[in-house]
Amino acid sequence: MQPFTSLTGVAAPLDRANVDTDQIIPKQFLKRIERTGFGPFCFFDWRYLDDGTPNPDFILNQAGYETASILVAARNFGSGSSREHAPWALEDMGIKAILAPSFADIFYNNCFKNGMLPVVLPEETIRDLMARATERPGYVLTVDLERQVIADQEGVVATFDVDPFRRDCLLNGLDDIGLTLQHVDSITTFENARPDGLPVTTPAA
Amino acid sequence: MSSPRTLFEKIWSSHVVREAPGEPALLYVDLHLVHEVTSPQAFEGLRMSGRRVRRPDLTVATMDHNVPTTDGPVEDPVSQQQMDALATNCAEFGVPLYDLHSPRQGIVHVIGPELGLTQPGTTIVCGDSHTSTHGAMGALAFGIGTSEVEHVLATQTLLQAKPRTMEVRVDGALSTGVTAKDIILSVIGRIGTAGGTGQVLEYTGSAIRALSMEGRMTVCNMSIEGGARAGMVAPDETTFRYLEGRPHAPQGKAFERAVAAWQLLPSDTGATYDRVEILDASWIVPHVTWGTNPGMVVPVTGRVPDPAAAADDTERRATERALEYMGLTAGTAIEDIPIDRVFLGSCTNGRIEDLRAAAGIIRGRTVSKRVSAMVVPGSVKVKWQAEAEGLDKIFLAAGFEWRNAGCSMCLGMNPDILAPGERCASTSNRNFEGRQGKGGRTHLVSPQMAVAAAIAGHFVDVRAWAGDA
Ligand code: SF4
Numbered sequence: 125m126q127p128f129t130s131l132t133g134v135a136a137p138l139d140r141a142n143v144d145t146d147q148i149i150p151k152q153f154l155k156r157i158e159r160t161g162f163g164p165f166c167f168f169d170w171r172y173l174d175d176g177t178p179n180p181d182f183i184l185n186q187a188g189y190e191t192a193s194i195l196v197a198a199r200n201f202g203s204g205s206s207r208e209h210a211p212w213a214l215e216d217m218g219i220k221a222i223l224a225p226s227f228a229d230i231f232y233n234n235c236f237k238n239g240m241l242p243v244v245l246p247e248e249t250i251r252d253l254m255a256r257a258t259e260r261p262g263y264v265l266t267v268d269l270e271r272q273v274i275a276d277q278e279g280v281v282a283t284f285d286v287d288p289f290r291r292d293c294l295l296n297g298l299d300d301i302g303l304t305l306q307h308v309d310s311i312t313t314f315e316n317a318r319p320d321g322l323p324v325t326t327p328a329a
Numbered sequence: 330m331s332s333p334r335t336l337f338e339k340i341w342s343s344h345v346v347r348e349a350p351g352e353p354a355l356l357y358v359d360l361h362l363v364h365e366v367t368s369p370q371a372f373e374g375l376r377m378s379g380r381r382v383r384r385p386d387l388t389v390a391t392m393d394h395n396v397p398t399t400d401g402p403v404e405d406p407v408s409q410q411q412m413d414a415l416a417t418n419c420a421e422f423g424v425p426l427y428d429l430h431s432p433r434q435g436i437v438h439v440i441g442p443e444l445g446l447t448q449p450g451t452t453i454v455c456g457d458s459h460t461s462t463h464g465a466m467g468a469l470a471f472g473i474g475t476s477e478v479e480h481v482l483a484t485q486t487l488l489q490a491k492p493r494t495m496e497v498r499v500d501g502a503l504s505t506g507v508t509a510k511d512i513i514l515s516v517i518g519r520i521g522t523a524g525g526t527g528q529v530l531e532y533t534g535s536a537i538r539a540l541s542m543e544g545r546m547t548v549c550n551m552s553i554e555g556g557a558r559a560g561m562v563a564p565d566e567t568t569f570r571y572l573e574g575r576p577h578a579p580q581g582k583a584f585e586r587a588v589a590a591w592q593l594l595p596s597d598t599g600a601t602y603d604r605v606e607i608l609d610a611s612w613i614v615p616h617v618t619w620g621t622n623p624g625m626v627v628p629v630t631g632r633v634p635d636p637a638a639a640a641d642d643t644e645r646r647a648t649e650r651a652l653e654y655m656g657l658t659a660g661t662a663i664e665d666i667p668i669d670r671v672f673l674g675s676c677t678n679g680r681i682e683d684l685r686a687a688a689g690i691i692r693g694r695t696v697s698k699r700v701s702a703m704v705v706p707g708s709v710k711v712k713w714q715a716e717a718e719g720l721d722k723i724f725l726a727a728g729f730e731w732r733n734a735g736c737s738m739c740l741g742m743n744p745d746i747l748a749p750g751e752r753c754a755s756t757s758n759r760n761f762e763g764r765q766g767k768g769g770r771t772h773l774v775s776p777q778m779a780v781a782a783a784i785a786g787h788f789v790d791v792r793a794w795a796g797d798a
Contacts, residue, residue, distance in 0.1 A: 139646075140646075140647070140650070141643045141644070141646075141647045142522055142523075142622050142647065144622070144759075144761045146740075146759070146761040146762070146763060146764050147761065147762060147763070150763055150767075151740050151741060151742045151764075152742070154366050154394075154742065155366075155395065155405070155407040155408055155410070155411050155742065156407070156411075157369035157370070157373070157410065157411055157414045158370070159370040159373070159475075169762065169763050169767055198643055199523065199643065200522060200523040200526075200556070203522055203523065203556065203622070204458065204759060204761060205457075205458050205759075206367065206456055206457055206458040206472040206473060206474055207366075207367065207474075208367070208370075208456075208474035208475040208476060209475075211474075226523060226526065228523070228526065228556060229526055229527060229556070229558055230458060230472055230473070230474060233473075233474060233477070234474035234475075234476065237474060237476035237477070238476070287353075287490070288351050289351055289352045289353060300476070300480055300488060301378075301380070301479065301480050301483050301484065304355060304480065304483075304484045304486060304488065305483070305484060307346070307347050307355060308484075310346050310347045310355070311346055311355075311357070311383075311484060311485065311486055314346045314357055315357075315485075318357075319590075321579050321583050321586065321587060322359055322448075322451065323359070323360060323445070323446050323448050323451065323577050323578075324386045324387065324577075325360070325385075325386055325387060325388060325389035325425050325446060325577070326385075326386045326425060327425065
């Protein structure tokens with residue numbers, strides 16, 4: 125996994141509550157069996173008009189925001205489906221950090237597995253950042269995981285909390301599976317002590 | 330004496346493989362369910378790192394999301410490729426697979442319980458948010474992402490921070506025509522779509538105890554729509570009777586021993602939860618969603634809400650946007666909303682009991698001329714059972730289409746989709762923008778409400794019909 129330490133980039137405001145993963149990546153694109161290449165389909169129904177041309181009303185199509193790598197979003201971002209295609213699509217279109225008042229659990233979790241940083245900030249801070257990003261297209265923020273701060277050119281605008289284990293994995297680009305396999309003996313011990321009669325999936329009568 | 334524990338705590342603590350300060354717990358997974366959409370990248374990851382599936386005997390796969398519900402070949406080559414990839418991966422890694430030709434194929438959350446694989450006291454995961462369904466059997470079951478699918482395949486464990494708990498107590502008796510679907514829609518209406526974030530919900534109370542296993546699955550299924558990690562119901566006689574004799578359930582003496590162990594699982598008297606919500610079942614009425622998430626819901630006797638009445642600015646804009654997308658005007662009576670399509674199926678309401686209840690509403694009536702309606706059983710077994718009981722004849726005579734098992738129009742990855750602007754009464758679980766087809770408008774309801782709407786051509790309060798038996 126790519127490490128995430130600090131990111132400086134354009135912040136785009138996406139002022140909608142409950143943005144669900146069906147919006148982030150609609151189902152017709154879930155048939156791909158690859159992990160990459162979902163970027164062009166991210167926010168598909170909002171991003172393109174019926175004739176396939178970019179929808180000028182959608183924020184990421186507007187001047188100053190095309191290169192955004194930070195999304196400032198509203199509450200409960202990423203609700204709905206467990207599809208990891210959602211963070212894959214965001215990441216593939218260049219979004220590496222998402223700031224919001226709250227996230228849905230599975231989406232939040234999935235971001236960390238893909239070198240992306242979701243940051244929970246108070247509603248007022250988000251409203252403030254949303255306003256600045258809206259008023260000044262091209263507004264640049266720095267999201268610093270090492271120091272756990274958000275800053276703009278004028279200085280620090282917020283600090284944030286993050287689970288220390290997740291922070292460590294992101295900073296070092298650690299692979300969960302590799303970490304867990306260091307404890308394979310514990311797993312084997314646990315398995316040997318499991319009670320008899322638990323269900324198995326191998327063909328039953 | 331150890332302190333009283335909840336059902337959740339008992340399952341959690343008996344599955345912790347390893348705990349270390351500042352790290353999430355390493356949790357053992359008893360059953361890993363796999364489907365074609367969220368698994369190809371996980372198997373590919375294993376292949377690239379030269380890893381094996383640690384416990385193929387605790388893993389099972391099926392095809393459900395992409396499958397056509399009509400006889401004949403898969404028309405979309407990309408869907409076919411995804412199903413082929415699953416077949417290849419299962420063969421290569423030794424994972425049992427119920428494919429399109431198997432009599433055990435069906436929606437992953439329907440077949441787990443149906444085969445007796447879903448058992449009390451176990452931990453169950455799947456790359457699918459509605460894995461919460463399996464909690465109805467007294468299991469700890471939750472959805473995971475594809476990276477975690479790979480982690481479970483490789484290690485049979487999962488790194489998990491311990492969630493908090495919420496008791497949702499529903500006491501009293503439901504009125505005739507009011508269902509498990511209405512319970513869960515009213516719970517979500519109450520707590521909101523993010524109300525359960527970071528929590529496991531345990532449903533308790535006399536109204537929950539009175540539900541069948543199918544009803545409990547409907548309730549647990551939609552826990553994720555309230556933002557929760559999982560939903561659970563303590564196992565009891567209803568659970569044991571449901572499991573007895575199922576292919577993967579313990580048999581004979583082993584079943585008796587298992588029941589004795591399962592009886593120790595319910596939450597102890599005096600066990601506490603981080604939060605408690607209490608509902609009175611006798612107050613619950615049939616519910617209909619009006620907006621673009623399951624929390625946007627009102628009683629069928631209600632009206633489309635006015636954005637001006639929203640709690641704050643974010644809510645007001647969300648309401649305005651939802652009304653615009655749904656093509657609705659504030660203040661419209663729910664019963665005055667005409668519909669074009671009806672979808673009866675999904676892992677929420679595609680089980681045999683749902684089909685029986687829905688067929689029971691028909692009583693010789695026919696689907697309105699303005700409506701096109703379809704029934705998609707949740708599994709091959711549900712379909713065959715319904716046919717053995719003659720339910721297919723009742724649906725067909727009324728003008729419903731009778732399809733093959735799969736997810737179908739719940740998410741429209743196969744050809745079953747809404748056209749832009751079409752309005753659908755659906756027994757599924759998500760009414761997100763475009764969920765059932767770009768521009769499609771979804772209203773979530775119970776199976777009985779869906780059938781009544783199909784016949785009337787608009788929403789009706791099914792309590793008036795259910796009483797005339
Ligand atoms: S029926 Fe719908 S919600 Fe259930 S697993 Fe299939 S797509 Fe997901």
